[in-house]
Amino acid sequence: MAVYTQVSAEELAALLARYEGVGALVSAKGIAEGVENSNYLVDTSNARFILTLYEKRVDAADLPFFIALLDHLAGAGAPVPRAIADRQGMQIQTVAGRPACLIEFLPGVSVSRPTxxxxxxxxxxxxxxxxxxxxxxxxxxxxxxxxxxxxxxxxxxxxxxxxxxxxxxxxxxxxxxxxxxxxxxxxxxxxxxxxxxxxxxxxxxxxxxxxxxxxxxxxxxxxxxxxxxxxxxxxxxxxxxxxxxxxxxxxxxxxxxxxxxxxxxxxxxxxxxxxxxxxxxxxxxxxxxxxxxxxxxxxxxxxxxxxxxxxxxxxxxx
The missing domain is CATH 3.90.1200.10 (Aminoglycoside phosphotransferase (APH), C-terminal lobe)
Known part of the structure; x- marks a missing residue:
C-alpha cells in the first residue's frame, strides 16, 4: 500500500454519500506501506474501511476480475475483503481521477517476524x-x-x-x-x-x-x-x-x-x-x-x- 494520489476531505465525503449505511466521514489517513496503489484508512461514524485508488500498474480493465475473485473467495468462507457496492450496485468508483474501490476493513496485524x-x-x-x-x-x-x-x-x-x-x-x-x-x-x-x-x-x-x-x-x-x-x-x-x-x-x-x-x-x-x-x-x-x-x-x-x-x-x- 502507498499514497501517490492525494484525496481531499470533500472528495471523500462525496464518495461516502454514494453508499447506504456507510456513515459520515470522521477521519482518513494515507497508508505508506507498499508500492502499488494509493490507500487510505477511512473511519466513518459507522465503521472503518480501506479506500484504494488504482495507480498506473493496475489496469482498470482488470478490476472486474479482481472483484469477482474476492467475491468468490468470500462466498467460500475465505477471510478476504470485498469491494462494497454503492446504492447503484457499483463497486468501482472514480476518485481524484483514478478508478477506486471502498473496501471492507478486516481486523488483524501483519507480522514482521513470523513464528x-x-x-x-x-x-x-x-x-x-x-x-x-x-x-x-x-x-x-x-x-x-x-x-x-x-x-x-x-x-x-x-x-x-x-x-x-x-x-x-x-x-x-x-x-x-x-x-x-x-x-x-x-x-x-x-x-x-x-x-x-x-x-x-x-x-x-x-x-x-x-x-x-x-x-x-x-x-x-x-x-x-x-x-x-x-x-x-x-x-x-x-x-x-x-x-x-x-x-x-x-x-x-x-x-x-x-x-x-x-x-x-x-x-x-x-x-x-x-x-x-x-x-x-x-x-x-x-x-x-x-x-x-x-x-x-x-x-x-x-x-x-x-x-x-x-x-x-x-x-x-x-
Missing part, C-alpha cells in the same frame, strides 16, 4: 484458497511471468548496474537459466502471486485476513507457494534463511491442499523465478519511484540474496 506457527497458518490459508479457487472461472494472464521478466529487465537495462555493479549480467544469466529450466506442465490455477507477510492479517497465530490481490493471475499453482516461501522464510534483507519457517509453511500448505512430487521437484526453479520477479519489480521501482511519493522503496538486492540461496539449494523440498 513457525504463524507460517504454518499462512500455508494453510494459501492451500485453502487454492482449494476454493478450483471452481473459479475467471482468468487473467500473468503480466509478470517469465516473458514479463525479460521485458522488465530490458527496460531497466544498464541502470541495474547502478543498483549493484554487475547486476544486469546476473539478471541476464538467471533469465537464460530459467528459460531452460522453467516447468511447463504443472497444474495451473488463479493464484494470489504476492502473499508477503504484509498481505496476511493475523490475530495471534490465526489468519484473520488475506489482502491485496492485485497481482492475482492464472499461473502455475505451485509458483504461488514458491512466492510465499521466498517472502516468509528469510530475514528481510534476504541474508538469512529460516528452515523452521520453511518447513512450517510448506507443511501447512500440504496439509490443507497437497503438493505433488512434480511440484516438489520443480520448487527450486519456481522459487528462483519468484525471486527474479521481485528483484526486477523492486529494481524498477527503486529506479523510477517519484521523489515526492509517500511510499517506502524496497531493496531489490534482498531478493538477489534469496535467489542465490535457492540456486545453491536444489533439493530444498526433497
Amino acid at each position: 513457525a506457527v504463524q507460517a504454518a497458518a499462512a500455508g494453510r490459508a494459501l492451500g485453502t484458497m487454492h482449494a476454493a479457487l478450483a471452481d473459479f472461472t475467471g482468468d487473467r494472464a500473468n503480466s509478470l511471468g517469465i516473458d514479463g521478466w525479460h521485458a522488465l529487465a530490458a527496460r531497466c537495462g544498464d541502470d541495474l548496474d547502478a543498483i549493484r555493479p554487475g547486476l544486469r549480467r546476473i539478471v541476464a544469466d538467471e533469465l537464460a537459466w530459467l528459460d531452460t529450466h522453467w516447468p511447463r506442465d504443472l497444474p495451473r490455477s488463479v493464484v494470489h502471486a504476492d502473499l508477503f507477510p504484509d498481505n496476511v492479517l493475523m490475530l495471534g497465530d490465526a489468519v484473520s485476513g488475506v489482502i491485496d490481490f492485485y497481482f492475482a493471475c492464472t499461473e502455475i499453482r505451485a509458483w504461488d507457494l514458491a512466492v510465499t516461501h521466498a517472502a516468509w522464510c528469510f530475514d528481510n534483507d534476504g541474508a538469512g534463511y529460516h528452515p523452521a519457517l520453511g518447513a512450517a509453511l510448506v507443511g501447512g500448505y500440504r496439509g490443507s491442499f497437497g503438493l505433488t512430487d512434480a511440484e516438489r521437484a520443480a520448487f527450486p526453479a519456481l522459487a528462483r523465478g519468484a525471486c527474479l520477479r521481485f528483484l526486477l519489480t523492486r529494481a524498477w521501482d527503486w529506479l523510477n519511484t517519484p521523489a515526492d511519493a509517500l511510499v517506502t522503496r524496497k531493496d531489490p538486492i534482498a531478493f538477489l540474496r534469496r535467489l542465490e540461496f535457492y540456486a545453491q539449494t536444489p533439493d530444498l523440498l526433497a
Whole structure:
C-alpha cells in the first residue's frame, strides 16, 4: 500500500454519500506501506474501511476480475475483503481521477517476524484458497511471468548496474537459466502471486485476513507457494534463511491442499523465478519511484540474496 494520489476531505465525503449505511466521514489517513496503489484508512461514524485508488500498474480493465475473485473467495468462507457496492450496485468508483474501490476493513496485524506457527497458518490459508479457487472461472494472464521478466529487465537495462555493479549480467544469466529450466506442465490455477507477510492479517497465530490481490493471475499453482516461501522464510534483507519457517509453511500448505512430487521437484526453479520477479519489480521501482511519493522503496538486492540461496539449494523440498 502507498499514497501517490492525494484525496481531499470533500472528495471523500462525496464518495461516502454514494453508499447506504456507510456513515459520515470522521477521519482518513494515507497508508505508506507498499508500492502499488494509493490507500487510505477511512473511519466513518459507522465503521472503518480501506479506500484504494488504482495507480498506473493496475489496469482498470482488470478490476472486474479482481472483484469477482474476492467475491468468490468470500462466498467460500475465505477471510478476504470485498469491494462494497454503492446504492447503484457499483463497486468501482472514480476518485481524484483514478478508478477506486471502498473496501471492507478486516481486523488483524501483519507480522514482521513470523513464528513457525504463524507460517504454518499462512500455508494453510494459501492451500485453502487454492482449494476454493478450483471452481473459479475467471482468468487473467500473468503480466509478470517469465516473458514479463525479460521485458522488465530490458527496460531497466544498464541502470541495474547502478543498483549493484554487475547486476544486469546476473539478471541476464538467471533469465537464460530459467528459460531452460522453467516447468511447463504443472497444474495451473488463479493464484494470489504476492502473499508477503504484509498481505496476511493475523490475530495471534490465526489468519484473520488475506489482502491485496492485485497481482492475482492464472499461473502455475505451485509458483504461488514458491512466492510465499521466498517472502516468509528469510530475514528481510534476504541474508538469512529460516528452515523452521520453511518447513512450517510448506507443511501447512500440504496439509490443507497437497503438493505433488512434480511440484516438489520443480520448487527450486519456481522459487528462483519468484525471486527474479521481485528483484526486477523492486529494481524498477527503486529506479523510477517519484521523489515526492509517500511510499517506502524496497531493496531489490534482498531478493538477489534469496535467489542465490535457492540456486545453491536444489533439493530444498526433497
